[in-house]
Amino acid sequence: MPENKKTNKSALHEHEGIEPPKTLSSDSAESIKAKRKKQPSVDDLVNGITSGNITDLSRAITLIESTNQAHTAKAHEIITACLPHANKSTRIGITGVPGVGKSTFIEAFGSYLTSIDKKVAVLAVDPSSTLSKGSILGDKTRMEDLVKDKNAFIRPSPSGDSLGGVARKTRETIILCEAAGFDTIIIETVGVGQSETAVHSMVDFFLLLKLAGAGDELQGIKRGIIEMADAIVINKADGDNLKAAKSAKVEFNRALHLYPEKDSGWSPKVSLCSALKQEGISDIWELIQDYLKTTSSNNYFERNRNNQNKFWLLQTIEERLKSDFYKSEKIKIELKKQIKLVEEGKTTPFAAAEYLLSL
Numbered sequence: 001m002p003e004n005k006k007t008n009k010s011a012l013h014e015h016e017g018i019e020p021p022k023t024l025s026s027d028s029a030e031s032i033k034a035k036r037k038k039q040p041s042v043d044d045l046v047n048g049i050t051s052g053n054i055t056d057l058s059r060a061i062t063l064i065e066s067t068n069q070a071h072t073a074k075a076h077e078i079i080t081a082c083l084p085h086a087n088k089s090t091r092i093g094i095t096g097v098p099g100v101g102k103s104t105f106i107e108a109f110g111s112y113l114t115s116i117d118k119k120v121a122v123l124a125v126d127p128s129s130t131l132s133k134g135s136i137l138g139d140k141t142r143m144e145d146l147v148k149d150k151n152a153f154i155r156p157s158p159s160g161d162s163l164g165g166v167a168r169k170t171r172e173t174i175i176l177c178e179a180a181g182f183d184t185i186i187i188e189t190v191g192v193g194q195s196e197t198a199v200h201s202m203v204d205f206f207l208l209l210k211l212a213g214a215g216d217e218l219q220g221i222k223r224g225i226i227e228m229a230d231a232i233v234i235n236k237a238d239g240d241n242l243k244a245a246k247s248a249k250v251e252f253n254r255a256l257h258l259y260p261e262k263d264s265g266w267s268p269k270v271s272l273c274s275a276l277k278q279e280g281i282s283d284i285w286e287l288i289q290d291y292l293k294t295t296s297s298n299n300y301f302e303r304n305r306n307n308q309n310k311f312w313l314l315q316t317i318e319e320r321l322k323s324d325f326y327k328s329e330k331i332k333i334e335l336k337k338q339i340k341l342v343e344e345g346k347t348t349p350f351a352a353a354e355y356l357l358s359l
Contacts, residue, residue, distance in 0.1 A: 042074060046081040049180045057180045061155060064172050079172050082179035089178045093199040095189040096209030101235045102188055105275040107143040112281045113184055114151040121182035122154045123170055171202050200228045201308055205288050208232045212248035227259055231269050231287055238274035245272050264300045266291055
């Protein structure tokens with residue numbers, strides 16, 4: 001075979017580079033890059049949000065969640081512009097231990113609400129790994145049907161290290177969702193730690209999901225979450241578990257009678273449901289409507305929202321002062337010195353704190 005007709009079949013053979021197509025001019029390429037880099041203005045995002053554009057709503061929430069200073073400033077402008085369109089929703093907090101069926105319940109509940117012409121936003125705080133700092137953010141995969149519903153919006157947010165940070169982002173996201181026309185906001189907590197307290201202080205109605213036959217009934221005697229709950233819903237009340245669920249309902253009703261009357265004038269109720277079979281879901285919505293009627297007529301609803309705003313104002317100031325204190329270069333240096341003195345027994349923690357605060 002002649003030398004010039006040999007073909008090189010080696011995988012390592014390097015071909016000459018491919019020329020870019022002549023139909024795409026360098027000007028066009030630059031134009032495409034410019035469009036990609038161009039971010040919508042505050043006015044564009046606000047107009048999009050108030051007209052119900054989900055893409056603009058998602059973009060604005062991303063700005064809220066960003067730690068970039070420029071993004072924070074832009075997010076603040078958007079929130080301020082959206083405030084006149086907010087505060088027109090029912091805010092519902094839902095908590096329960098992992099495995100209680102929160103995602104299944106929220107999907108069934110949310111689907112029921114959209115079927116009666118409600119617009120539902122689900123804000124789910126996802127647990128972040130303390131090691132990798134990563135977050136599962138799996139709510140969209142767990143709520144397959146609701147995520148496809150045009151009248152529903154699901155936004156998972158990583159909980160991160162700071163509970164206060166999550167609370168701030170969630171509260172501001174609520175404002176944007178309300179401005180976008182969502183009349184029912186559901187906030188799901190991770191179901192562990194202090195997240196319940198944070199969520200309770202930003203919702204109108206707090207719902208606690210429980211399981212029967214899991215040793216959970218006696219835990220209802222614990223103060224704290226039970227005191228916060230406006231309703232206890234025993235999930236998975238179906239099949240062989242129905243009898244145990246009914247017994248649990250009796251136990252929880254007894255436990256609730258041990259607690260003093262709430263400032264809202266509302267007596268917490270216990271309800272059964274099967275989120276998987278979508279049974280008892282409408283009863284829970286009726287129960288929430290009864291609560292809203294009670295708290296609106298005695299002015300607790302408005303009073304509670306005002307108190308929540310006051311609480312988060314003070315919380316934000318505390319967090320900002322704490323953050324600024326620890327960011328100070330002088331404090332960083334002196335703090336190390338004081339820690340060493342405390343460890344050596346040359347000063348007390350209280351004297352060290354007094355000294356640092358006086359700088």
